[in-house]
Every structure is written in structure tokens, then in C-alpha cells.
Amino acid sequence: MKRKLVLLSVAAVAGSLSVACGGGGATASGAFDPATCQGGTLTVLNQRDQTHLDPARLYTSGGGNIPSLLFRTLTTRTRAGGQEGTKVAPDLATNTGEPSDDAKTWTYHLRDGLKFDDGSPITAQDVKYGIERSFSPELPGGAPYLRDWLVGAADYKGVYAQPEGIAAIETPDERTIVFRLRKPQGDFPYLATATQFSPVPKAKDTGTNYENKPVSSGPYRIEKYEKNKDLLLVRNEHWSRSVDPNRLGCPDRIEIHSGLNAAVINQRIAGGAGADANAVTTDTQLGPDELARLDGDPELAKRVAKGNFPYTWYLSFNTTKAPFDNPKVRQAFTHAVNRQAVVNAAGGSSLAYPATTFLPEQESMGFRKYDFYPAGATGDPEKAKQLLAEAGFPNGVEVTLAHSTHSGEGDGPEVAAALQDAYKRAGITVRLQGIDSASYSTTIANPATQPQIAISGWGADWPSGGPFLTPVFDGRQILASGGNFNLAHHDDPAINAEIDEITRITDPKQAAKRWGELDEKLGQKALVVTLFHGKDAALTGKNVKNAFVSDWTGKYDLTALSVK
């Protein structure tokens, strides 16, 4: 360990509890070769354990990072970096789905030779059972789309209360599964990447206890699981690359340790002593101080995997209430925003970039550049004042802005204070209302407790414009009882109809183009003030290879990593 690392480390401790990023040692030697990558132990150092290890209870995009080691799904994300990684790939199924009946029916055929970790064959009935058990109130937490999408599933209470199952999921034979939907859904192949689409053998289902020892269909099985501490995975002898074209399964063992401190995790990966040379993390980003220190160490900088998980932070208005029912007031707020200050408050340009569009800058989303109410880099307070005067507020307005009390988050007090400062220049008095982070989301998502304006964030469940725009702007998604994310309470029949039209499209490229156009239309209405999109940066151990980052997850993929 180089002395420079220690000195920087101590400085970091004294200053900002950041990790030391000097020194670090050499990067992995030799090129990555999938044919010879097998062997060794990959260590994962995390702050938190999985919320659950039951596929019914996981809310993951693209099958999740750790879950994907254990649970295969009908489809999955393409294991590749950048935009290529935003494409859907077949997983248990032979293709990404065969649409029929105007994309209201989706048929999947399972591959040959699929087995659980106990050697028993995986059947279409196991996939159907896995989906149906996710409807049980005993197993909440999974993605909710199927309840709305499947014919007659809205009132289904799960396999324990209604063992007859859902009629809209048919399994004509052991290798075929058919889904009948209420409406056309071109994004169905994306949804089939969720862990609810992984098989569960009925005989092994122990309900809420299943997550203590779930049956694996992926390249690894659980050797030992101590919640909030250690999850030790070893090879699943009944899995092979011949039946799984997506996962490489290079390491012989994967040891996931959770409950660790973020600064300690980054320090350990940077230092790379002993097993830490083979370490990665799936939940710990590098902070701004840590990233700044990388400049002095090119070797360590090479070990930073940078990505862009599609996420937008924005200021939400309740447009049904004064003064935000007036478009000119909303436009004034957009003109006045100081995005440079907001990006700085969010950690600086290494962790965030200014957003003028709701859709992040990704091709798969259908990104189109627009900026209807330009604020420049630091805001246009004069234009904002003029618009406020035109709207009948020549002396400005006074509003309450809600934010989470969790420091360092995109909706935290730092960003709120930056907004308050910017709006002051435009004659807008902003009172800040900090809400405890544990209840912040539920408070703003409940119309009964929704504040006047709030800092909100939105990330899609899969990299398409549909799950990015629909919950936030579709009038039929307004939920009066809570869990409402259409915070603008925007309900425009023309927009709703356009959403329906786009969701029919089964070609992702065509759909992306239309989502981009829709985003532009919505932007014109000034329903939100977009603030910034996030960037991701995580370290890898010095022996870790093949750490590419896809634009679907913004992180490296555990199923592709090698330590040999």
C-alpha cells in the first residue's frame, strides 16, 4: 500500500469522510477472455442487503444485479455496455416474445434443458406459478404492472387465497406460456425482465420464508445466507452457458458482504488488500471528493466504472392549485431556475448534468433536445419577473417547497437551498419544508398531503419512454388514495390517447421516436421544472475484469465480471 494512499485517506477522514484515492496498485493484467475467465472468488462489498431475496418481492429493473445471479427470467437485459445494454434479450425464453392480436397477446417458448439448482426441469407452469404468487398480499413489493395489464388480474389475491390462478396466463404445454392483456403493450418484453417472471417450483414454495432459501435458476446457488451480513454463492451445477447466452458466470464463488460503511467500502476497493483486490460494490457510488482525487492517480481512475442510469430530478407543481394552475407562473419558475447551482448542490458535474428535458439523454428513451423556457446556465430572473407580472403577480409569489431531510440526495436540503437562492433573485420567496426521508415519498405521493411544490425524482423501470412518462403524465394514473406520481395532476385526453397509441408499438425504435415527440409536447406545457440527470461512478478491485456499464442499469454487471 502506498503511503500516498494513507495520507490522502487521513485527509479525507478529517475533511469529509471521503475515501482516499491515491495509490491503489495496478489494474488487472491480461485481456479478458470469456473462454478462460472461470475461477476465483468475487467479493461484493455493500452498504445494504437485498431488500428481499424472493423474486416476487424484488422491485428490480432488468432482473436486478445480485438477483440476476440466482433468478433467470423470461427475458433479460442485453449484457453489453452503453446503449447496446438497453436492449431486451431472451433469457429462459427462446426469443423476446411473439406478439399477436395487436400486442394484446404475448407468447413465449422456453429453451431446452433448463433446470433448477436441484436438477428438476423448469417448466412454463413454474413461471406461471412464480408470477401468480407475486399477487399475494403476503409477498408485496414487486413491480405492479401485471395487475393492470393482464385480463382479469386486478382483483386476483394470489395463489394462496386463489390457487386456481390467473386465466389470462395460459400454459398449453410445459414449454409454452401465453399472456393475454387488456390493452396492447409493446413494452411487454421489457416487463418480462422483472424477477416476477422467474420460475418458482410450487413444491418448494414456503411463502414468506421462501426468501431464506430460494431455488436458483441462474449460474449460482446460495451456500449460506445471513441476512444483513453475508450472502455466499457457489456455482449451480445444473446451469451452463449452453442454456444461458447472457450470463458468463466466471467466478467460482461470489461473496456478498453487507452492512458496511460507504467510505470503508470505497477505501477497501481502492486499497485492494487481499480479497479486496477482487471486490466490487453494487450500491456504493464514489462521492464528489473521491472523484476529484482520482485526477492524481490515473491507475485508480482506470478502475472507475462510469454510467448513466436514466433518472431525472425535477421540481413538481400541483397544477390544479393556485398559483401553479397558471402556465405563466410555471414558465416563470422554469426560466428562473439556476441549474448550475443545482448541479453543484447535487455533487458537481461528475455526478450530475443539467436537464432541460424530462427524458434523459438516451437513444432508447427517444431523447429529443428541447428547452422551451430557457434559463441558461444560471437562470433568467428578469424573464421570470416579467412572466409573473403578466400572470398577475407583479410583486412576486411566496411558495412552500418540500424536500427530503436526507442530506446528499437529489431531493435533499442542499438542492432545496440552491433553488431557494435562485428564486429569490426572481422575486419568488421560497419557504423550505423538510420532510423526514422515511416518509418523504409517501407524503408527496398522497394528494391529501402533497405539498405545493416538491423536489421529485423519477427513474424508469426499463429503458423506454413508456415507464418514464406514463406514471408521471397520464391522467388515468392519478391515484387519489396515495402512491400517485402524476404530481402535476395532469389529465389531457389527447395526451392519454397518444400514450395508448405509442404503447401499441412493438418496435422499440419506432416507439422511442414517438416517446421523444411526446416528451417535447409535455415540455411545452411546463408541468415540471427539470433540474438534473444523475451520473454513476463506482470502483472495481484491481483484479476485476470486464466491468462494462450499460445504460439500462448504470452499473457494471455481476454476471459478466471476472477475477481471473
Added chain:
Amino acid sequence: MLPYLTRRVVGAALVLLALSVVVFAIFYLLPGDPAQLVCGIKTCSADRLALVRQKLGLDQPVAVQYWQFLTGLVVGRDVSAGPNVFHCPAPCLGFSFQTDEPVLALIADRLPVSLSLTAGAMVLWLSIGVGGGVLSALRRGRFIDRATTVFVLGGMSIPVFISGLLLLMVFCVWLQWLPFPSYVSLASDPAGWARSLVLPWFALALVEAAKYARLTRTSMLETLSEDHIRTARAYGLRERRVIGRHALRGALTPLATMLAVDVGGVLTSASLTETLFGLPGLGQLLVQSVNTLDLPVVVGLVLLAGFAIVVGNVVADLVYAVLDRRVSLT
């Protein structure tokens, strides 16, 4: 003695009951919906939310929920685990909203970690704190007294997440004398257990020892100026006997009370130390549970902390009686 113990047991039961009422009340006065968090914040439909609320028992009036909690303590509770019903035997503190595990099992799982951390740290902080305090009082105004004052100021002003991180840097990164800590149980590997805890023990002990050194010094100085010490010296008793037998004994009584409260507190709320050193203890569990509005776990942990403090106080009273013969437990 018996009437004293009976009074204390009844008093303890009432304190714990009052604690549980207060935690329930605070929980329901706060904003936020645990059912919504369990169901998933994103687009959980109203019907689904109602089912989840019903399954968690949150659809019942608060008084009914509290009554169920109390009956669970006496007769146990049943809960649906999906294909079967799970029975939680008495005393049942309920089930975690987040993980569905019985609260008592969750606590039992983590208690050894917190006990290990607290016990080891306590031995250290008492040794350093009391030893430093006594030396400081005996060498008043000299170098050792000033050094102890600096130590006290440092220990009290450097938070554990700084001192802990410094210990990690020095011993795990720089000197590489120890691996980064990862908790190992005492039963499986005693040496590994001690290795995994030595740094957290010191990190926690440094903060606490500072308090104890300060209190011991003050208390010792006060005792040393009392008449019976002067009398003991006048009788020609050896200084070691005067200090050890008479002065220290009197000075320790206020420490016993403070220790009783501190042990209960540290046992359940050393979350910073636990997180920094990757120890899956009760403090971490408390923070996680508060962040996810997991009421049954929060209530269980608050009751445990309360229980530890109440028991600690009883023990402190007993120690008082031993240390100071003027005290009688009636």
C-alpha cells in the same frame, strides 16, 4: 430486600408498558405509511394497498393494534406465511413489517453482536476512564492530569465515525496489522471474534472513557477532601489503602448509575460504530427500522433498551449498597 425487588419489578413493568404506549403514539402521530413502503411506493394500487394494510394489521384502530401487541406478549400470535400459518410463541413482540420475521428472533440474532461490542468496550472504557480519572485526581495539576484533560477533550469532541475511520486507516490500511473487521461469532472462532471487535471496542471506548475519566476525577477529588479520608490518613493508614479502600469506593458510586444507563444505551444504539465496522448489531437494526417505519421492530428495540436500563439501574442500586454501607435496600 424482597420488598425492594418486588417494587422494582413492578416499577420496571410499568415503565416498559409506558414506553410501549409512547412509541406507539409517536409512530401514529408521524407522517408516512408503512403499508405503502412495504407495498412499494411506485404505483401500488389502492386495492393492493388495502390488502397489504390488512395483512400487516394496520387496518385496525390503533387501540386494537396495541391490544393485539399486548396479547401477543402473553399468548403469542399467528400470522399467514402464505401456504401456511406461522405461530409466534409468547412473549411475541410481533413480526417485522419489512421482513416478516418475528421481532424476537431478529433481536436474538443481533443481540450477541451488540453484547460483544458493549461488553468489550465497557471493560476498556472503565479501565481507561476510571484509571485515568484516578491518576488525574491523585496528580492534580501535574502532567498526567493535563494529559488526561486533553484526552477527555479529544475523546468527547471527536465523533466515533471520525475516530473509528482513523483507527481503520491506521491499523487496516497503513500498518496492516488487522484485516478490515467482519464479525465472527465467539463460539465459532474466539480469536477471530476478538480480532473483528478490537477496533470497534477501542473506537467506542475512547468516547465513553473520556466521560468516565472526567467523572472519576471530579468524584475522586470530592471524596479525597472528605473528613473520613483525612481521618484515615491521620490514623496512619497506608496511602494505597486510603485510596483503594476508602476514596475509590466512595468515588465509584456515581459511576455505577451512569454505567447502568450507558450500557443500555450503547447496547441498542451504537449504530455508527456498528455501521463503520460492519457489525450487524441492534443499533444498525434500529436505524433501518426507523427508516422503514417498521413499528414492531422499533417497539421491540425500545423495550429492550428500556429493559436493559431498568435492569442496569437495579444492579447499580445493588452495587451502591455494596460500595456504600450507608445505603440499605428496603
